[in-house]
Amino acid sequence: MDRVWLLSALLLAVASGAAQRLGIIATDIGVPAVPGGLTGPDNTALPPGCFCIPINQVCPFQTNVRIALRPVAERCPEMKECCRTNGSTQPPITAPLGSCGRQNALRRSNIIHGAALFGELPWMAMVxxxxxxxxxARLxxxxxxxxxxxxxxxxxxxxxxxxxxxxxxxxxxLANDVALLHLSVPVNTAAAPNIGTACLPSQGQFFQGLRCVVSGWGGDPTIPGNRFQNTLRVVQVPMxxxxxxxxxxxxxxxxxxxxxxxxxxxxxxxxxxxxxCTGDGGSPLVCQNDSNKSWTVVGLVAWGLGCAQREVPGVYVNVASYANFIRQNVRF
Known part of the structure; x- marks a missing residue:
């Protein structure tokens, strides 16, 4: 059971002329319901046990699954149709639920950048x-x-x-730019493939040379207005x-x-x-352990000079410097 989620503290100032990367601290989203679920986007009834999901998501069944991309004129235009057959009731788990740093989606051999998959980043939280x-905290x-x-x-x-x-x-x-959010009720991280935790580092641990990714709903500098994105994005970055x-x-x-x-x-x-980029403040930078393939939170998006420029690294809270502070305030 996990009740504390680690986030960067809310940034109130800009240091050394650097742009702060404020994260999603949003009002109620209040978006209208969208087509999908047990009917297709055109309200056409789907067969029993079938529903429409975005193309980038993983069907939440383990075996005997029929997943079909449909033409625009059919039941799931520009989406994926996922159908359950007898005996296929479990999500596609690739690691024990409840263990830290485990991805519960189909693994990709090489994440460069793009939309995250369902269950791929279960430690990600929106505030x-x-x-x-x-x-x-939306988990x-x-x-x-x-x-x-x-x-x-x-x-x-x-x-x-x-x-x-x-x-x-x-x-x-922005020194010591870290805070802990205590949840009002325990969260069972073994109950669902899309809710989990990243592992905490040891105090002072180094992560040079490991495969690391950062994720968030922040703006894309290539899109006019650099607005928040609806779908969680993930990108690989070197330490x-x-x-x-x-x-x-x-x-x-x-x-x-x-x-x-x-x-x-x-x-x-x-x-x-x-x-x-802008809007990703507090988002986790995680690195993968070579031995057991688990993911450890290494940094929290803090500030940077612009976004995605060659030879200009982003700056992250050094979580390993605060591992003792975290453990002293959290029951593990």
Whole structure:
């Protein structure tokens, strides 16, 4: 049972001329219901046990499944039709539910960038502001333009009843930019494939050379307006040595006297077109363990100089520096 979710503290200032990457702290989304479920987008009845899902999602059954892409004129235009047959009632689990850092979707051999799959990033959470009332953590969300991503495993909204901000958080420099959100009720991470946790690092752990990805609903710099995206996106980014990061950020804009706070921050990215961006603040940077293939949260999107520019890494909260702080305030 997990009740605490780790997020970057809400950023109130901009440090060293760098753009803060504020995350989704949104009012109620309030989108209308969309076609789908047990009827097709044109309200045509589907066969028993069938429903329409977005093309990028995984059908939540394990065996004896008929999944068909339909022409526009048929039952699931521009979507995927997923049908259950006798005995196919379980999600496509690839690891034990409830264990940290496990993906519960069909694994992709190489994530470069694109829309996330259902159950691929179960540790991802969206934070909603109920119009002046308490914050709500939305767990298991993928595409917030739809009422639910799966008829069997909908997202779950859980009230946040306490926020623990790091006592040395500095809104001017963004040092120690981390907070814990305490959920009002326990969440059973073994109950659904789309809700889970990433593993926590050891205090001071390093992650150079590992495969790492960052995910979020933030803006795409290639789209006019750089607006939030409906579907969760994921992109692979390389870890960057802290001294190399300091040098690249200095050369890009911050000057030769810029010093990176290596306790508070780590860096990743610097590959043109692949990066976190506006609206991704607080989103997790996770790296995969080579031995057991589990994913550990390494960073939280903090700030950057623009988005997705060559040789300009993004800056993330160094979660390994706060592992003891987290464990002291959470029961594991």
């Amino acid at each position: 909603l502001d109920r119009r002046g009332r308490n914050l709500v 298991g969300e993928l595409d917030f333009s739809t009422p639910q991503d799966s008829p069997l495993y909908p997202h779950r909204d859980v009230l946040v009843d306490n926020i623990i901000v790091h006592p040395q958080f500095n809104p001017q420099t 960057v040595d802290s001294f190399a990061c300091q040098q690249r950020l200095g050369a890009a804009r911050l000057g030769s006297n810029f010093t990176l706070d290596q306790t508070s921050f780590v860096c990743a990215g610097g590959v043109e077109g692949n990066d976190a």
